[in-house]
Amino acid sequence: MDKFSSIRAFTKVVQHGNFSKAAKELHLSRSAISKYVIDLEQHLGVQLMSRTTRSARPTESGQAYYERCQSILTDLANADHLVGQLQKxxxxxxxxxxxxxxxxxxxxxxxxxxxxxxxxxxxxxxxxxxxxxxxxxxxxxxxxxxxxxxxxxxxxxxxxxxxxxxxxxxxxxxxxxxxxxxxxxxxxxxxxxxxxxxxxxxxxxxxxxxxxxxxxxxxxxxxxxxxxxxxxxxxxxxxxxxxxxxxxxxxxxxxxxxxxxxxxxxxxxxxxxxxxxxxxxxxxxxxxxxxxxxxxxxxxxxxxxxxxx
Incomplete structure:
Protein backbone atom coordinates (compact mmCIF):
# COMPACT_ATOMS: atom_id res chain seq x y z
CA MET A 1 0.00 0.00 0.00
CA ASP A 2 1.15 3.50 -0.88
CA LYS A 3 0.38 4.99 2.51
CA PHE A 4 1.29 8.58 1.64
CA SER A 5 -0.97 8.58 -1.45
CA SER A 6 -3.76 6.93 0.57
CA ILE A 7 -3.48 9.59 3.32
CA ARG A 8 -3.45 12.40 0.78
CA ALA A 9 -6.50 10.99 -1.00
CA PHE A 10 -8.34 10.52 2.32
CA THR A 11 -7.68 14.12 3.48
CA LYS A 12 -8.91 15.52 0.16
CA VAL A 13 -12.12 13.49 0.36
CA VAL A 14 -12.74 14.86 3.88
CA GLN A 15 -12.03 18.42 2.74
CA HIS A 16 -14.36 18.21 -0.28
CA GLY A 17 -16.93 15.84 1.26
CA ASN A 18 -16.96 14.11 -2.08
CA PHE A 19 -14.87 11.48 -3.87
CA SER A 20 -15.32 13.03 -7.32
CA LYS A 21 -14.09 16.48 -6.30
CA ALA A 22 -11.11 14.98 -4.51
CA ALA A 23 -10.29 12.96 -7.64
CA LYS A 24 -10.51 16.08 -9.81
CA GLU A 25 -8.08 18.04 -7.60
CA LEU A 26 -5.55 15.18 -7.53
CA HIS A 27 -5.98 14.45 -11.26
CA LEU A 28 -7.01 10.86 -10.57
CA SER A 29 -10.07 8.78 -11.31
CA ARG A 30 -12.87 8.45 -8.75
CA SER A 31 -12.23 4.73 -8.52
CA ALA A 32 -8.53 5.33 -7.77
CA ILE A 33 -9.41 7.70 -4.92
CA SER A 34 -11.93 5.21 -3.56
CA LYS A 35 -9.35 2.42 -3.65
CA TYR A 36 -6.80 4.55 -1.77
CA VAL A 37 -9.30 5.21 1.01
CA ILE A 38 -10.44 1.57 1.18
CA ASP A 39 -6.81 0.40 1.39
CA LEU A 40 -6.23 2.82 4.25
CA GLU A 41 -9.30 1.61 6.11
CA GLN A 42 -8.25 -2.02 5.68
CA HIS A 43 -4.73 -1.21 6.85
CA LEU A 44 -6.05 0.53 9.98
CA GLY A 45 -8.88 -1.93 10.58
CA VAL A 46 -11.44 0.85 11.04
CA GLN A 47 -14.01 2.67 8.91
CA LEU A 48 -12.90 6.24 8.22
CA MET A 49 -15.70 7.48 5.93
CA SER A 50 -19.47 7.24 5.90
CA ARG A 51 -20.47 7.15 2.27
CA THR A 52 -23.63 7.95 0.33
CA THR A 53 -24.09 8.10 -3.42
CA ARG A 54 -23.37 11.86 -3.43
CA SER A 55 -21.26 12.60 -0.38
CA ALA A 56 -18.75 11.26 2.11
CA ARG A 57 -18.27 12.31 5.71
CA PRO A 58 -15.64 11.17 8.19
CA THR A 59 -16.65 8.91 11.05
CA GLU A 60 -15.57 9.88 14.57
CA SER A 61 -12.39 7.83 14.11
CA GLY A 62 -11.99 9.29 10.64
CA GLN A 63 -12.22 12.86 11.93
CA ALA A 64 -9.56 12.23 14.58
CA TYR A 65 -7.35 10.54 12.00
CA TYR A 66 -7.90 13.38 9.52
CA GLU A 67 -6.77 16.02 12.03
CA ARG A 68 -3.53 14.16 12.71
CA CYS A 69 -2.93 13.49 9.00
CA GLN A 70 -3.56 17.13 8.15
CA SER A 71 -0.97 18.18 10.73
CA ILE A 72 1.57 15.72 9.27
CA LEU A 73 0.95 16.91 5.70
CA THR A 74 1.32 20.53 6.79
CA ASP A 75 4.65 19.73 8.47
CA LEU A 76 5.79 17.91 5.34
CA ALA A 77 4.83 20.86 3.13
CA ASN A 78 6.73 23.19 5.45
CA ALA A 79 9.77 20.89 5.26
CA ASP A 80 9.57 20.90 1.45
CA HIS A 81 9.40 24.70 1.49
CA LEU A 82 12.37 24.94 3.85
CA VAL A 83 14.53 22.69 1.67
CA GLY A 84 13.49 24.68 -1.38
CA GLN A 85 14.54 27.91 0.31
CA LEU A 86 17.89 26.39 1.30
CA GLN A 87 18.52 25.55 -2.35
CA LYS A 88 17.64 29.10 -3.42
Missing amino acids: APRGTLRVNAPVSFSILPLGEIVADFMAAYPDLRIELITNDRLIDPVQEGIDVMLHITEPLPSSLIARKIVDTPCIFCAAPTYLQRRGIPNHPGDLRQHDCLNYGNPATNNQWKLTGPTGDEHWIQVPWTLCSDNAEVLRDATVKERGIALLPAFVTGADLRSGVLHPILSRYKAPDIALYALYSPTRHLPIKIRVFIDFLIGRFGRRLPATPTKHAEIGS
Whole structure:
Protein backbone atom coordinates (compact mmCIF):
# COMPACT_ATOMS: atom_id res chain seq x y z
CA MET A 1 0.00 0.00 0.00
CA ASP A 2 1.15 3.50 -0.88
CA LYS A 3 0.38 4.99 2.51
CA PHE A 4 1.29 8.58 1.64
CA SER A 5 -0.97 8.58 -1.45
CA SER A 6 -3.76 6.93 0.57
CA ILE A 7 -3.48 9.59 3.32
CA ARG A 8 -3.45 12.40 0.78
CA ALA A 9 -6.50 10.99 -1.00
CA PHE A 10 -8.34 10.52 2.32
CA THR A 11 -7.68 14.12 3.48
CA LYS A 12 -8.91 15.52 0.16
CA VAL A 13 -12.12 13.49 0.36
CA VAL A 14 -12.74 14.86 3.88
CA GLN A 15 -12.03 18.42 2.74
CA HIS A 16 -14.36 18.21 -0.28
CA GLY A 17 -16.93 15.84 1.26
CA ASN A 18 -16.96 14.11 -2.08
CA PHE A 19 -14.87 11.48 -3.87
CA SER A 20 -15.32 13.03 -7.32
CA LYS A 21 -14.09 16.48 -6.30
CA ALA A 22 -11.11 14.98 -4.51
CA ALA A 23 -10.29 12.96 -7.64
CA LYS A 24 -10.51 16.08 -9.81
CA GLU A 25 -8.08 18.04 -7.60
CA LEU A 26 -5.55 15.18 -7.53
CA HIS A 27 -5.98 14.45 -11.26
CA LEU A 28 -7.01 10.86 -10.57
CA SER A 29 -10.07 8.78 -11.31
CA ARG A 30 -12.87 8.45 -8.75
CA SER A 31 -12.23 4.73 -8.52
CA ALA A 32 -8.53 5.33 -7.77
CA ILE A 33 -9.41 7.70 -4.92
CA SER A 34 -11.93 5.21 -3.56
CA LYS A 35 -9.35 2.42 -3.65
CA TYR A 36 -6.80 4.55 -1.77
CA VAL A 37 -9.30 5.21 1.01
CA ILE A 38 -10.44 1.57 1.18
CA ASP A 39 -6.81 0.40 1.39
CA LEU A 40 -6.23 2.82 4.25
CA GLU A 41 -9.30 1.61 6.11
CA GLN A 42 -8.25 -2.02 5.68
CA HIS A 43 -4.73 -1.21 6.85
CA LEU A 44 -6.05 0.53 9.98
CA GLY A 45 -8.88 -1.93 10.58
CA VAL A 46 -11.44 0.85 11.04
CA GLN A 47 -14.01 2.67 8.91
CA LEU A 48 -12.90 6.24 8.22
CA MET A 49 -15.70 7.48 5.93
CA SER A 50 -19.47 7.24 5.90
CA ARG A 51 -20.47 7.15 2.27
CA THR A 52 -23.63 7.95 0.33
CA THR A 53 -24.09 8.10 -3.42
CA ARG A 54 -23.37 11.86 -3.43
CA SER A 55 -21.26 12.60 -0.38
CA ALA A 56 -18.75 11.26 2.11
CA ARG A 57 -18.27 12.31 5.71
CA PRO A 58 -15.64 11.17 8.19
CA THR A 59 -16.65 8.91 11.05
CA GLU A 60 -15.57 9.88 14.57
CA SER A 61 -12.39 7.83 14.11
CA GLY A 62 -11.99 9.29 10.64
CA GLN A 63 -12.22 12.86 11.93
CA ALA A 64 -9.56 12.23 14.58
CA TYR A 65 -7.35 10.54 12.00
CA TYR A 66 -7.90 13.38 9.52
CA GLU A 67 -6.77 16.02 12.03
CA ARG A 68 -3.53 14.16 12.71
CA CYS A 69 -2.93 13.49 9.00
CA GLN A 70 -3.56 17.13 8.15
CA SER A 71 -0.97 18.18 10.73
CA ILE A 72 1.57 15.72 9.27
CA LEU A 73 0.95 16.91 5.70
CA THR A 74 1.32 20.53 6.79
CA ASP A 75 4.65 19.73 8.47
CA LEU A 76 5.79 17.91 5.34
CA ALA A 77 4.83 20.86 3.13
CA ASN A 78 6.73 23.19 5.45
CA ALA A 79 9.77 20.89 5.26
CA ASP A 80 9.57 20.90 1.45
CA HIS A 81 9.40 24.70 1.49
CA LEU A 82 12.37 24.94 3.85
CA VAL A 83 14.53 22.69 1.67
CA GLY A 84 13.49 24.68 -1.38
CA GLN A 85 14.54 27.91 0.31
CA LEU A 86 17.89 26.39 1.30
CA GLN A 87 18.52 25.55 -2.35
CA LYS A 88 17.64 29.10 -3.42
CA ALA A 89 19.82 30.91 -0.90
CA PRO A 90 22.71 29.48 1.16
CA ARG A 91 21.78 29.11 4.82
CA GLY A 92 22.80 27.09 7.85
CA THR A 93 26.33 25.91 8.66
CA LEU A 94 29.10 25.12 6.17
CA ARG A 95 31.82 22.85 7.61
CA VAL A 96 35.15 23.14 5.79
CA ASN A 97 38.32 21.11 6.33
CA ALA A 98 41.60 22.63 5.07
CA PRO A 99 45.27 21.63 5.30
CA VAL A 100 47.35 23.49 7.87
CA SER A 101 49.75 24.69 5.17
CA PHE A 102 46.88 26.36 3.32
CA SER A 103 46.49 28.78 6.22
CA ILE A 104 49.60 30.54 4.87
CA LEU A 105 47.40 31.81 2.08
CA PRO A 106 44.93 34.56 3.07
CA LEU A 107 42.33 31.93 3.97
CA GLY A 108 40.87 33.97 6.83
CA GLU A 109 40.43 36.95 4.54
CA ILE A 110 38.80 34.81 1.87
CA VAL A 111 36.41 33.22 4.37
CA ALA A 112 35.56 36.66 5.81
CA ASP A 113 34.73 38.00 2.35
CA PHE A 114 32.63 34.90 1.64
CA MET A 115 30.71 35.46 4.86
CA ALA A 116 30.04 39.05 3.87
CA ALA A 117 28.65 37.84 0.54
CA TYR A 118 26.48 35.18 2.23
CA PRO A 119 25.48 36.52 5.66
CA ASP A 120 22.97 33.74 6.36
CA LEU A 121 25.74 31.11 6.41
CA ARG A 122 27.85 30.13 9.38
CA ILE A 123 31.34 28.76 8.65
CA GLU A 124 33.08 26.11 10.71
CA LEU A 125 36.71 25.82 9.53
CA ILE A 126 38.84 22.89 10.72
CA THR A 127 42.53 22.73 9.76
CA ASN A 128 44.61 19.53 9.72
CA ASP A 129 46.71 17.60 7.23
CA ARG A 130 45.16 14.16 7.50
CA LEU A 131 42.76 12.87 4.85
CA ILE A 132 39.47 12.33 6.64
CA ASP A 133 36.15 10.73 5.80
CA PRO A 134 33.86 13.74 5.22
CA VAL A 135 30.69 11.75 5.87
CA GLN A 136 31.95 10.33 9.17
CA GLU A 137 33.34 13.72 10.25
CA GLY A 138 30.31 15.71 9.06
CA ILE A 139 32.40 17.82 6.66
CA ASP A 140 30.77 19.56 3.69
CA VAL A 141 33.93 20.54 1.77
CA MET A 142 37.55 19.38 2.07
CA LEU A 143 40.39 21.44 0.60
CA HIS A 144 43.16 19.09 -0.50
CA ILE A 145 46.55 19.92 -2.02
CA THR A 146 48.19 16.55 -2.67
CA GLU A 147 47.48 13.59 -4.88
CA PRO A 148 46.32 10.91 -5.42
CA LEU A 149 42.74 11.97 -4.83
CA PRO A 150 40.33 9.60 -3.08
CA SER A 151 38.13 7.90 -5.67
CA SER A 152 35.13 7.90 -3.33
CA LEU A 153 34.82 11.71 -3.43
CA ILE A 154 34.01 14.27 -6.11
CA ALA A 155 37.02 16.52 -6.82
CA ARG A 156 36.87 19.99 -8.35
CA LYS A 157 40.12 21.80 -9.09
CA ILE A 158 40.42 25.24 -7.52
CA VAL A 159 43.85 26.41 -8.65
CA ASP A 160 47.31 25.24 -9.69
CA THR A 161 50.38 26.41 -7.78
CA PRO A 162 54.05 26.11 -8.83
CA CYS A 163 56.59 24.20 -6.76
CA ILE A 164 60.13 25.44 -6.19
CA PHE A 165 63.37 23.69 -5.26
CA CYS A 166 65.01 25.60 -2.43
CA ALA A 167 67.50 25.36 0.40
CA ALA A 168 69.10 27.51 3.07
CA PRO A 169 72.16 29.47 1.82
CA THR A 170 74.39 28.01 4.54
CA TYR A 171 73.39 24.45 3.57
CA LEU A 172 74.34 25.17 -0.05
CA GLN A 173 77.64 26.71 0.99
CA ARG A 174 78.43 23.61 3.04
CA ARG A 175 77.20 20.90 0.65
CA GLY A 176 77.50 22.57 -2.74
CA ILE A 177 74.96 23.79 -5.28
CA PRO A 178 73.24 21.22 -7.50
CA ASN A 179 73.31 22.30 -11.15
CA HIS A 180 71.75 19.18 -12.63
CA PRO A 181 68.84 17.03 -11.35
CA GLY A 182 71.21 14.10 -10.91
CA ASP A 183 73.19 16.13 -8.38
CA LEU A 184 70.24 15.83 -5.98
CA ARG A 185 71.25 12.22 -5.28
CA GLN A 186 74.26 13.56 -3.40
CA HIS A 187 72.16 15.75 -1.12
CA ASP A 188 69.86 15.43 1.86
CA CYS A 189 66.31 15.89 0.56
CA LEU A 190 63.12 16.80 2.37
CA ASN A 191 60.16 15.12 0.72
CA TYR A 192 56.61 16.49 0.71
CA GLY A 193 54.00 13.74 0.69
CA ASN A 194 53.74 10.04 1.37
CA PRO A 195 57.01 8.07 0.93
CA ALA A 196 55.06 5.05 -0.31
CA THR A 197 53.37 6.91 -3.18
CA ASN A 198 55.33 10.11 -3.70
CA ASN A 199 59.01 9.28 -3.53
CA GLN A 200 60.15 10.56 -6.94
CA TRP A 201 60.78 14.08 -8.14
CA LYS A 202 60.12 14.88 -11.78
CA LEU A 203 62.01 17.76 -13.39
CA THR A 204 61.60 19.04 -16.94
CA GLY A 205 64.54 20.80 -18.54
CA PRO A 206 64.56 23.81 -20.87
CA THR A 207 64.51 21.55 -23.96
CA GLY A 208 61.69 19.38 -22.60
CA ASP A 209 64.01 16.67 -21.31
CA GLU A 210 62.54 14.84 -18.32
CA HIS A 211 64.44 13.67 -15.26
CA TRP A 212 63.02 11.36 -12.58
CA ILE A 213 64.93 11.39 -9.31
CA GLN A 214 64.40 8.79 -6.59
CA VAL A 215 64.32 11.11 -3.59
CA PRO A 216 67.10 10.33 -1.07
CA TRP A 217 64.98 11.81 1.67
CA THR A 218 66.04 12.28 5.26
CA LEU A 219 62.67 13.75 6.26
CA CYS A 220 59.29 13.05 4.68
CA SER A 221 56.07 14.73 5.80
CA ASP A 222 52.62 15.59 4.51
CA ASN A 223 52.91 18.93 6.33
CA ALA A 224 54.61 21.52 4.13
CA GLU A 225 55.27 23.87 7.03
CA VAL A 226 57.26 21.19 8.86
CA LEU A 227 59.42 20.76 5.77
CA ARG A 228 59.77 24.51 5.33
CA ASP A 229 61.02 24.84 8.92
CA ALA A 230 63.51 22.00 8.42
CA THR A 231 64.74 23.60 5.20
CA VAL A 232 65.30 26.92 6.96
CA LYS A 233 67.24 25.01 9.64
CA GLU A 234 69.68 23.80 6.95
CA ARG A 235 68.50 20.17 6.96
CA GLY A 236 68.48 19.80 3.18
CA ILE A 237 66.81 20.62 -0.14
CA ALA A 238 63.04 20.72 -0.41
CA LEU A 239 60.53 20.92 -3.24
CA LEU A 240 57.66 22.95 -1.85
CA PRO A 241 54.64 24.94 -3.07
CA ALA A 242 55.50 28.57 -3.80
CA PHE A 243 52.88 29.85 -1.39
CA VAL A 244 54.67 28.05 1.47
CA THR A 245 58.16 29.38 0.75
CA GLY A 246 57.30 32.74 -0.78
CA ALA A 247 58.18 34.99 2.15
CA ASP A 248 61.45 33.13 2.82
CA LEU A 249 62.50 33.32 -0.83
CA ARG A 250 61.80 37.03 -0.98
CA SER A 251 63.75 37.72 2.21
CA GLY A 252 66.71 35.50 1.29
CA VAL A 253 66.20 33.07 4.16
CA LEU A 254 65.85 30.42 1.44
CA HIS A 255 67.31 30.40 -2.05
CA PRO A 256 65.90 28.79 -5.19
CA ILE A 257 67.97 26.19 -7.00
CA LEU A 258 67.73 24.36 -10.32
CA SER A 259 65.60 27.18 -11.71
CA ARG A 260 66.27 26.04 -15.29
CA TYR A 261 64.28 22.89 -14.47
CA LYS A 262 60.58 22.89 -13.75
CA ALA A 263 58.75 20.62 -11.34
CA PRO A 264 55.07 19.84 -11.97
CA ASP A 265 52.57 22.20 -10.41
CA ILE A 266 50.42 20.89 -7.62
CA ALA A 267 46.73 21.64 -7.47
CA LEU A 268 44.33 22.69 -4.77
CA TYR A 269 41.12 20.68 -4.95
CA ALA A 270 37.74 20.96 -3.30
CA LEU A 271 36.44 17.51 -2.36
CA TYR A 272 32.90 16.61 -1.40
CA SER A 273 30.73 13.52 -1.11
CA PRO A 274 28.84 12.34 -4.21
CA THR A 275 25.27 13.59 -4.22
CA ARG A 276 22.47 13.88 -6.76
CA HIS A 277 21.71 17.42 -5.66
CA LEU A 278 24.75 19.43 -4.57
CA PRO A 279 23.71 21.78 -1.74
CA ILE A 280 23.93 25.38 -2.86
CA LYS A 281 26.10 26.33 0.12
CA ILE A 282 28.81 23.96 -1.18
CA ARG A 283 28.49 25.10 -4.77
CA VAL A 284 28.73 28.82 -4.03
CA PHE A 285 31.71 28.31 -1.70
CA ILE A 286 33.68 26.41 -4.35
CA ASP A 287 32.72 28.95 -7.02
CA PHE A 288 33.87 31.72 -4.69
CA LEU A 289 37.28 30.09 -4.19
CA ILE A 290 37.76 29.59 -7.93
CA GLY A 291 36.82 33.19 -8.61
CA ARG A 292 39.14 34.44 -5.90
CA PHE A 293 42.22 32.47 -6.91
CA GLY A 294 41.82 32.42 -10.64
CA ARG A 295 43.32 29.58 -12.61
CA ARG A 296 46.82 29.58 -11.16
CA LEU A 297 48.72 31.00 -8.20
CA PRO A 298 51.65 33.02 -9.53
CA ALA A 299 55.23 31.91 -9.09
CA THR A 300 56.86 33.68 -6.16
CA PRO A 301 59.14 36.55 -7.21
CA THR A 302 62.41 36.66 -5.33
CA LYS A 303 64.68 39.51 -4.37
CA HIS A 304 67.75 37.28 -4.56
CA ALA A 305 69.02 35.55 -7.65
CA GLU A 306 69.66 31.85 -7.51
CA ILE A 307 72.97 31.01 -5.89
CA GLY A 308 75.51 30.08 -8.50
CA SER A 309 73.48 31.60 -11.36
